Amino acid sequence: EIVLTQSPATLSLSPGERATLSCRASQSVSSYLAWYQQKPGQAPRLLIYDASNRATGIPARFSGSGSGTDFTLTISSLEPEDFAVYYCQQRSSWPPFNFGPGTKVDIK
C-alpha cells in the first residue's frame, strides 16, 4: 500500500504570500497524483491532476510539480479564499486510492 505524507501539517501565511505544500509517496506513483482543496463544511474540490494539470476552472495561481515520490503544490499569491485544507491523492497503485493527511493553510 502506498502511503502519502504531507508537510507541513499547518502553514501560516498572509494574503499575497507564496504557499509551497509538499506531498511525498512511500514508493513511486509516477505522475498519478492529484491535489484537492477543502473548505469547512464543503466537499473537496479537485485542483491539480496527474501532478501538474490544472482542473477545469482552477486559477492559474495554483500549480503542481513533481514525479515519482516527491510532489509540490504552489499557490503563487494567496487570495483570502485560498485558506483551506489541501490533500494529495494517488491513483498509481490501488486499492486503496489513498489520500495524504492534509496541510492546513491558515491566516497568519
Place this chain on the structure above:
Amino acid sequence: QVQLEESGGGVVQPGRSLRLSCAASGFTFSSRAMHWVRQAPGKGLEWVAVISYDGSNKYYTDSVKGRLTISRDNSKNTLYLQMNSLRAEDTAVYYCYCGSTGSGYYLEWGVDYWGQGTLVTVSS
C-alpha cells in the same frame, strides 16, 4: 447540471446496520466507476470503496472489508453503501464521488463530482 445527493445517514448503535444511498443525475452514471469517501469529524479524507461502471468489480480499504458493501442500480442511477457491524470508528461524513469520464479507468480525474455528504454517527 451534475448532482450527487447522498441520503440515509443518522445515528446508529454499534453493531447495527445502515444503508446509504447516492442519487446521481446530470451525467452518464451507468458508464462511470463510483466511489465512497469518508471523513471523520475533524479528520482527513479516507477513501472507502469503488465499484466498476457495471457493478461487476468492487474494491475496499482494508478497515471496512467484510462489513461495508458497495453496490449500484444503474436503472435507478443510484449508488449504495450497505454498512453492517458498525463501529465507533465508522463515524464520519460519507461522500459519494465520481472521478472518471467513463474511460474504463476507476479514477483518472477527468471529472470531479462530489455529493454534499451524509453524516453517520455510531454511538450507544
